[in-house]
Amino acid sequence: REAWLVEQGASVQVxxxxxxxxxxxxxxxxxxxxxxxxxxxxxxxxxxILSGTVMADGTIQVSAS
Known part of the structure; x- marks a missing residue:
């Protein structure tokens, strides 16, 4: 398993x-x-609350639902 790139409770750019x-x-x-x-x-x-994909740079990308 890969290490977590983003931890729970972290502030991130979406x-x-x-x-x-x-x-x-x-x-x-x-x-x-x-x-x-x-x-x-x-x-x-x-x-x-949104769902998004964790990107390699630690940001989150959200898609249109």
């Missing part, structure tokens, strides 16, 4: 990318994850 549009926000991880894992995060501003 990115939503669609075409030429990129939206970023700060969130807190609700579970640990390695690169490629699907994890849940809570948006600090809105409090909403």
């Amino acid at each position: 990115f939503f990318i669609a075409g030429g549009l990129t939206i970023s926000a700060t969130a807190v991880t609700l579970q640990p994850g390695a690169a490629g894992d699907l994890v849940k995060v809570r948006n600090i501003d809105s409090g909403k």
